[in-house]
Amino acid sequence: MSNPARPDPDALLAQLQREEAHAARGRLKIFFGACAGVGKTFAMLNAARARQQAGVSVLIGVVETHGRQETEAQLLDLPLLPRRVVEYQGRQLSEFDLDAALQAAPQLMLIDEFAHANLPGSRHAKRWQDVEELLAAGIDVYTTLNVQHLESLNDIVGQITGIVVRETVPDKVFDAANEVTLVDLPPEELLDRLAAGKVYLGAQAERAAQHFFRKGNLLALRELALRRTADRVDAQMRAYRADQAIQPVWQARERLLVCVGPGAAGEKLVRSAARLAASLHADWLAVYVETPALLQHSKGQRERVLASLRLAQELGAETSVLAGSSLVTTLLAYARSRNVSKLVLGRPHARHWRTLWRRSLSERLAEATPDIDVYVVAEDPLRPGERPQAPQPFYAPVPTRSRWTGYAGALGACCLTTLLSLPLLHVFDPANVVIVFLLAVVLVAIRWGRGPGMAASILSVLTFDFFFVAPKLSFTVSDTQYLFTFVLMLVVALVISQLAARLRFEAQVATYRERRTRALYELGRELASALTSASVVEIGQRKLAELFGGQSLLLLPDASDELQAAGELGEFDPGLADWVFRQGEPAGWSTRTLPAAKALYLPLKAPMRLRGVLALQPGEAELLASPEQQRLLETCASQIAVSLERVHYVEVAQDAIVAMEGERLRNSVLAAVSHDLRTPLTRLSGLVSLLQAGEGLQAGDGAPAGGGIHSAAAEPALRLSAEQQRQTLATLADEVQRMNQLVLNLLEMARLQSGVVLQLEWHVLEEVIGSAVRACASQLAGHQLQIQLPPDLPLVEYDVVLIERVLVNWLENAAKYTPAGSTLLLSAHTDADTLCVRLRDNGPGLPPGAAERLFDKFTRGHAESATPGVGLGLAICRAIIEAHHGQISARNVSPQGAEFEFRLPRRPPPALTLEPPLPLQP
Numbered sequence: 049m050s051n052p053a054r055p056d057p058d059a060l061l062a063q064l065q066r067e068e069a070h071a072a073r074g075r076l077k078i079f080f081g082a083c084a085g086v087g088k089t090f091a092m093l094n095a096a097r098a099r100q101q102a103g104v105s106v107l108i109g110v111v112e113t114h115g116r117q118e119t120e121a122q123l124l125d126l127p128l129l130p131r132r133v134v135e136y137q138g139r140q141l142s143e144f145d146l147d148a149a150l151q152a153a154p155q156l157m158l159i160d161e162f163a164h165a166n167l168p169g170s171r172h173a174k175r176w177q178d179v180e181e182l183l184a185a186g187i188d189v190y191t192t193l194n195v196q197h198l199e200s201l202n203d204i205v206g207q208i209t210g211i212v213v214r215e216t217v218p219d220k221v222f223d224a225a226n227e228v229t230l231v232d233l234p235p236e237e238l239l240d241r242l243a244a245g246k247v248y249l250g251a252q253a254e255r256a257a258q259h260f261f262r263k264g265n266l267l268a269l270r271e272l273a274l275r276r277t278a279d280r281v282d283a284q285m286r287a288y289r290a291d292q293a294i295q296p297v298w299q300a301r302e303r304l305l306v307c308v309g310p311g312a313a314g315e316k317l318v319r320s321a322a323r324l325a326a327s328l329h330a331d332w333l334a335v336y337v338e339t340p341a342l343l344q345h346s347k348g349q350r351e352r353v354l355a356s357l358r359l360a361q362e363l364g365a366e367t368s369v370l371a372g373s374s375l376v377t378t379l380l381a382y383a384r385s386r387n388v389s390k391l392v393l394g395r396p397h398a399r400h401w402r403t404l405w406r407r408s409l410s411e412r413l414a415e416a417t418p419d420i421d422v423y424v425v426a427e428d429p430l431r432p433g434e435r436p437q438a439p440q441p442f443y444a445p446v447p448t449r450s451r452w453t454g455y456a457g458a459l460g461a462c463c464l465t466t467l468l469s470l471p472l473l474h475v476f477d478p479a480n481v482v483i484v485f486l487l488a489v490v491l492v493a494i495r496w497g498r499g500p501g502m503a504a505s506i507l508s509v510l511t512f513d514f515f516f517v518a519p520k521l522s523f524t525v526s527d528t529q530y531l532f533t534f535v536l537m538l539v540v541a542l543v544i545s546q547l548a549a550r551l552r553f554e555a556q557v558a559t560y561r562e563r564r565t566r567a568l569y570e571l572g573r574e575l576a577s578a579l580t581s582a583s584v585v586e587i588g589q590r591k592l593a594e595l596f597g598g599q600s601l602l603l604l605p606d607a608s609d610e611l612q613a614a615g616e617l618g619e620f621d622p623g624l625a626d627w628v629f630r631q632g633e634p635a636g637w638s639t640r641t642l643p644a645a646k647a648l649y650l651p652l653k654a655p656m657r658l659r660g661v662l663a664l665q666p667g668e669a670e671l672l673a674s675p676e677q678q679r680l681l682e683t684c685a686s687q688i689a690v691s692l693e694r695v696h697y698v699e700v701a702q703d704a705i706v707a708m709e710g711e712r713l714r715n716s717v718l719a720a721v722s723h724d725l726r727t728p729l730t731r732l733s734g735l736v737s738l739l740q741a742g743e744g745l746q747a748g749d750g751a752p753a754g755g756g757i758h759s760a761a762a763e764p765a766l767r768l769s770a771e772q773q774r775q776t777l778a779t780l781a782d783e784v785q786r787m788n789q790l791v792l793n794l795l796e797m798a799r800l801q802s803g804v805v806l807q808l809e810w811h812v813l814e815e816v817i818g819s820a821v822r823a824c825a826s827q828l829a830g831h832q833l834q835i836q837l838p839p840d841l842p843l844v845e846y847d848v849v850l851i852e853r854v855l856v857n858w859l860e861n862a863a864k865y866t867p868a869g870s871t872l873l874l875s876a877h878t879d880a881d882t883l884c885v886r887l888r889d890n891g892p893g894l895p896p897g898a899a900e901r902l903f904d905k906f907t908r909g910h911a912e913s914a915t916p917g918v919g920l921g922l923a924i925c926r927a928i929i930e931a932h933h934g935q936i937s938a939r940n941v942s943p944q945g946a947e948f949e950f951r952l953p954r955r956p957p958p959a960l961t962l963e964p965p966l967p968l969q970p
Contacts (some may be wrong), residue, residue, distance in 0.1 A: 053755040054620070058663065062392055066719050073183050073186065074183040074184075074185070074187045074188045074189060075180060075185050075189075075226040075227070076179065076182075076183055076188075076189050076191070076192070076224070076227075076521055077188075077189045077190050077227040077228075077229065078162065078191055078193050078222065078225045078226045078227070078228045079091050079092045079095075079188070079190070079191070079192045079193070079229050079231050079272060080192075080193055080194075080195070080228050080229065080231065080273065080276075080277060080928030081192070081193075081194055081195070081230070081231045081232065081625065082101070082194070082195050082196065082232065082233075082266065082269040082272070082273040083194055083195070083196070083232065083238075083243060083261070083266065084114075084247060085233075085238055085241055085247030085267050086231050086233045086238060087233065088192040088193075088194075088230050088231045089111060089112065089113065089116075089119050089160055089192055090116075090119050090122060091229065091231050092158060092160070092190045092191070092192055093111070093119065093123065093126070094122060095159070095190065095229075096108075096156060096158055097122065097125070099123075099156055099884065100126065103800075104155045104156050105154045105155045105158055106126055106154060106155070106156045106157075106158070107127050107128075107154035107156070107159045107855075108123070108126050108127065108128045108129060108147070108157075109126075109129050109144050109145075109149050109153055109157050109158055109159045110131075110144045110158070110159050110160045110161065110164075110175075110790070111123065111158060111160045111162055112160050112571075114247075116247075127147060127726060129144075129148060129149055129152065129776075130145065130148070130153060131144065131145060132144070132145035132148070132254060132906055133577075134167050134169065134170075136167050136168070136317070141167060143166060143167055143170060144159070144166075144175065144178060146170075146171060146172075146178045146182075147180065149182060149187075149780050150181070150182070150185055150187075151354060151593050153185070153187065154187065154741040155187070155188060156187070156189075156190065157187050157188070157189050157190075158189075158191075159175065159178070159179055159182075159189055159190070159191045160176060160191065160430070161191075161192060161196075162176050162179065162191040162192060162193040162197070162215055162217055162758075163175070163176065163193060163197035163217045164215060164520070165214070165215050166178070173327070176217050176221055179191060180221075182335050193217060193222070193395065195272050195273040195276060196213045196269065196837070197213060197215060197216050197217055198216065198217060198219055198222060199217060199218050199219055200219045201272055201276065202216050202955075204272065208265055208268045208269070209265050209269075222280075223280060228277060230273065230274070230277045231275070232273070233268075234264035235263050235270065236263075237266055238261070238266060239261065239263065239266070241748045242261055243347075247261075248419065255477055260357055267571050271965060279323065291900065301385060301391050302328045302330030302331075302390065302785070303330055303332065303388050303389055303390070304321055304324060304325045304328070304330055304331070304332035304333070304388065304389070304390045304391075304392055305330050305333045305334075305335065305379075305382075305383050305386070305388040305390070305391050305392065306318060306321035306332065306334045306335075306359070306360070306365070306391075306392040306827070307330070307334075307335055307392070307393055307394075307409075308334055308335070308336050308353060308356040308357065308380055308392075308394075309336070309353070309393060309394065310349035310350065310352055310353050310533060311349075311352070313394055313425075314352050314353065314355070314357065315358035315359055316390065316394075316425070317356070317393075317394045317425050318356050318359050318360045318363065318365075319359075320335060320425045321334070321360075321365075321392040321425075322360070322364070322365070322930050324362040324392065324423070325364075325365075325389075328390075330389075330390075331366075332364070332365050332366075333365055333366045333367070333386060333388070334356070334357060334360035334361070334365040334366070334368075335367070335368045335369070335370055335379070335382060335764050336353050336356075336357060336366045336368075336369050336370070336373050337370045337371075337372060337378050338370065338371045338372075338504050339877075340371060351743070354638070354678065357369070358640065365773075368382070369678075369679055370382055371561075375409065376409070376412050376413060376416060376764045379413070379613075380392075380413070380416055380417055383417070383420060387419065387421060388442075389411060390415070390420065390421045390422075391419065391420055391421070391423065392423045392424065392425060393409060393410050393413070393423070393424050393425070393426050393427065395408070395410070395424050395426050408514075409566060409716070410422050410424045410615035413663070414754065431778070433844045447752065448647040453496070454492075454497060454499065454500035455496075455499070455500050456493065456496075456502055457495065457496055457499040457500060458492045458501070458503045458504040458507065459494065459503075459507065461488045461491065461492050461504060462485075462504060462507040462508055462511050463511075464484055464488075464490065464496070465484055465487075465488040465508070465511075466511050467517055468484070469481045469484050469485070470515070471517070472777060473929035481512070481516055482512065483873075485508040485511070485512055486508075486544060488504060488508065489501060489504045489505050489508055489544055490544050493544070493546075493547075494551070497758065501546070502542060502546075505542045505544075505768070506909035516712070516929050526873045526967050532823070535899065550920065553586070554584070562681055566623065567591065567594070567595055567680075568680070568683060568684070568687070569593070571587070571591045571684060571687055572687055573587075574591070574686065574821070575587055575687055575691040576691075578695060579602065579695065579698070580695060580699075581692060581695050581699075582614075584688060584691045584692050584695055585602045585604070585614040585615075588600075588602055588662075588688040588691075589601070589602060589614075589615070589685070591684065592684060594879075595680065595684070596664060596666040596667065596677075596681070597666055597667025597668065597740075598664065598665045598666040598667040598668075599618060599619075599647075599665045600662070600663065600664045600665070601613060601614065601615055601616075601617070601618070601662075601664075602614045602615075602652075602660055602661070602662055602663075602688070603622070603625045603629070603660050603661045604659065604660040604692070605629070605658075605659075605660060611625055611626055611629055611660070611661060614909045619647070619665065620646070620647055620663045620665070621645065621649075624636060624642060624645060624649055625649050625661040625663055625733075626661075627641075628649045628651050628661050629651060629658060629660065630648070631651075632653065632658055633651065634648065634649060634651065635649045635863065635874055636648045636649045636663075637665075646665055646713070647663050647664060647665040648662070648663070648664050648666075648681075649661055649662070649663050649833055650663075650681070650682070651684065651685075651687045652685055652688060652689035652692065653685075653689055654689040654690055654692065654693035655660050655690070655693065656693060657693075658689075659689045659693055659696070660689070660691040660692065662685045662688065664681065682763060687815050696699070697784075711767060721754065738782075747892075764781055782898045806846075806847045806850070806931060806932065807847045807848075808845050808846060808847060808850070809845065809846075809848060810843040810845050810957055810958070811843065811845075811846065811848050812841070813837065813841050813844060813883070813885070814837060814841070814849055814877055815836070816848055816852050816855065817835060817855060817874065817876075819824055819852050820852050820856045820859060821833065821835075821859070823852075823856050823857040824856055824860055824863065826860060827859065827860055827863040827864075828863055828872070830868035830869065831862070831863055831866065831868065831869070831870050831871070831872055832870070832871045832872065833872045834871065834872065834874070835872070835874050835875070836872045836873065836875040836876075837875070837876055838876075838877060841876065841878065842878060842954075842957055843957040844952060844957075845954065845955070845957075846932055846952060847928075847932070850928045850931070850932075851928070851932075851952075853924065853925075853928065853930050854924075854925045854950065855874075855885075855887075856928065857922065857924060857925050858887045858925070858948055859874075860921065861921055861922070862887060862889050862891070865892070866889045866890075866891030866892070867889060867891065870889055870891050871889070872887065872888070872889050873886075873888045873889075874886070874887050880905055880956065881953060881954060882951045882952065882953060882954060883951065883952045883954050884949060884950075884951050885949065885950055885951075885952075886947055886948065886949045887942060887947070887948045887949075888945060888946070888947040888948075889945045889946055889947075890944055890945040891944070891945055891946065892928070892944070893940040893945055893946045894938060894940050894946045895942055896938070899936075899937070899938045899939055899940075902938055903922045903923055903925070903926040903936065903938075904923060922938075925950070929950045929952070932952050932953075934950055934951050934952040934953060934954055935951045935952075936948075936950040936951075937949050
């Protein structure tokens with residue numbers, strides 16, 4: 049026997065996982081207040097000093113004292129983290145240094161003004177995001193926050209004070225804090241502090257007293273802060289009760305729950321609950337419980353349920369639609385989970401004979417919940433002649449012809465059962481034939497429902513009496529004991545038909561819910577794989593058409609925040625859609641805003657902002673009449689909105705990555721080109737000046753040209769000998785060649801990226817290697833080059849100019865990055881379908897992890913090396929080899945050195961056609 053007080057194992061496992069995840073995170077404590085000046089920063093510093101005295105390492109990240117002497121006095125003996133200086137709009141401003149804080153890694157960090165917006169160029173846009181990174185690093189954080197900076201209360205504070213605060217913090221961040229300490233002051237004391245200059249100084253204090261710091265504003269802000277803190281404590285209490293599996297309700301705070309139904313007095317019940325909640329200053333909730341029995345309500349009854357829930361939401365209630373098999377069990381489970389202290393119910397119109405065998409809902413709830421007060425509100429009496437509407441399933445309105453078909457089927461089933469049972473009279477007693485008729489009743493009820501099942505029950509009794517009970521072919525009964533048999537048979541048949549019909553209906557409801565769940569799963573799965581907004585739109589509109597029929601349209605905002613239809617507008621109203629997008633409220637059919645419209649318009653609400661509008665014109669209006677269908681549509685809209693936001697941020701991230709990569713390449717190009725052009729230009733300028741000075745002195749026979757003034761002692765030093773001139777000219781030629789090579793590499797890289805057309809011809813590899821070695825003769829002068837080629841190398845088809853460029857770049861790199869006297873080994877061999885060429889050296893080798901990165905543009909093996917180059921040589925090599933559909937790689941070899949290799953695909957060379965020799969002329 050299960051213990052109801054035993055905790056749910058799944059809930060315990062989830063709790064352990066949450067605790068394990070939070071164990072490595074730092075703890076966040078928020079000092080929360082109604083407005084500036086209540087003493088949040090002072091309380092934070094005072095608490096930090098107490099932690100410091102307890103042996104905790106404390107570091108001040110950001111503290112704004114605003115010139116308050118009491119606050120500044122608390123800064124003594126607390127270490128302060130230097131701020132990061134940021135240049136913004138021509139001014140030097142200071143910001144919190146997140147990297148320095150992470151490097152310092154204190155046990156406790158003080159971060160004032162939790163909602164502060166960071167300057168452009170910072171890692172995070174908001175300071176609370178900096179705090180999130182500190183918490184993830186295991187650092188505890190104390191911070192301060194005013195009530196007007198909470199996202200959910202921002203508009204309310206703006207209406208009260210007339211000042212809209214731009215810096216806000218999401219409520220989920222506030223609710224996720226480990227601890228919230230309310231710092232409070234009465235308005236009179238706060239105004240006295242303002243007048244004494246303890247909040248703001250000078251003219252700023254006067255402006256604050258005239259606008260924000262009015263007594264009415266302070267009272268309203270104080271109430272908001274107290275209520276928000278109470279809400280958070282209430283949520284913590286409910287979470288604790290859930291974790292500890294506590295069933296009894298703790299009436300620490302009044303909370304009302306009103307259960308609306310399909311009756312005509314639903315709106316009266318909601319208004320009564322609203323007045324009761326207002327008189328008790330309590331929160332209240334309105335719910336509708338959908339059980340299999342309640343799902344059979346008519347269209348008018350379902351519309352009344354929706355109207356009652358909308359009215360409750362407008363009056364300030366939190367509304368929900370619950371699904372369950374038992375009204376009492378489902379309602380009580382929800383009430384206990386929300387710690388409800390009072391239940392408000394309506395008293396239904398019931399005939400007196402029903403109360404003899406069925407207790408009212410209020411009586412059953414009062415018996416099951418002795419710790420919850422139950423209030424019963426009287427409903428208006430029925431008008432003369434008014435009757436409840438006939439039940440009608442919400443998911444498949446049954447046409448009249450189908451209902452008559454069921455009754456005809458019941459009649460046919462009774463006739464068929466009679467024909468089949470007549471031969472059984474010769475074998476069995478008539479009492480045993482009753483079982484066959486009961487089986488027919490079950491089959492009819494399962495196939496056609498409750499009404500035909502009841503008709504089959506009555507027809508079965510009459511048929512059995514007429515054909516099987518003496519005197520036969522008559523409804524008279526000679527044996528009175530058969531009267532008891534008829535009554536019992538009728539009762540059993542009716543009960544069986546009712547149970548079978550209910551089972552059939554519940555199976556249909558379960559099938560519908562399974563179909564709805566499967567549709568939501570398929571929608572979520574397809575949306576999860578969508579990578580563009582167009583894909584989300586296509587999937588959303590297709591799935592909505594499958595679920596609701598009719599027409600659907602998604603309208604998404606463009607760059608200027610104007611709605612653009614993702615398809616043909618048709619009969620949809622763009623003006624109404626724009627209103628929905630601006631107001632964030634649904635409109636159109638079945639709403640209170642333009643209910644005569646043909647379509648329903650829903651805002652696509654995502655966690656960060658509205659992502660557009662969903663317009664739906666269902667094929668049948670009844671498909672949206674039930675709360676379940678409404679929830680299905682809202683869930684679909686929510687999934688589409690979240691997918692649009694995900695795709696948007698994926699596109700933003702991709703654009704940011706492209707921009708960052710472009711910026712990195714631009715900086716690399718500028719750094720490389722500026723360095724490698726400036727160095728040879730400087731040397732060229734010096735050499736040319738030296739040559740000009742030497743030529744001038746020689747031309748003037750020791751006298752300065754142009755009448756310049758030169759000292760006699762300087763003249764011999766500027767005169768160049770023939771050997772010096774040759775050396776200078778050689779150096780000049782080397783620098784020109786170096787600049788020429790730089791420009792050639794840049795042009796070659798640009799040409800390869802724009803697309804290269806290969807000039808493929810059959811060549812001998814020895815010729816290309818020889819050309820490359822001759823081109824690099826001057827660079828290889830201080831190295832030992834060895835070439836190992838097999839004598840049977842076949843012809844290979846490649847672009848001879850480009851492959852020579854690859855070999856030249858290889859040899860130049862080897863000469864640059866290996867010391868003089870190093871040995872270079874250039875070898876080649878062929879496999880069945882590839883040509884492999886390798887260049888190995890015995891130099892210092894490649895840096896760790898740089899084997900693949902070396903082939904990126906503007907990447908050098910040793911970034912800090914003074915060896916000239918822009919890092920394009922190997923990138924050009926890779927582009928050339930890949931254009932040949934080959935592969936290129938680099939690796940370190942043992943005992944030391946590096947090896948570069950490329951492989952080219954090859955095919956058998958064409959057969960050589962030898963022309964016959966010319967005949968000898970006589």
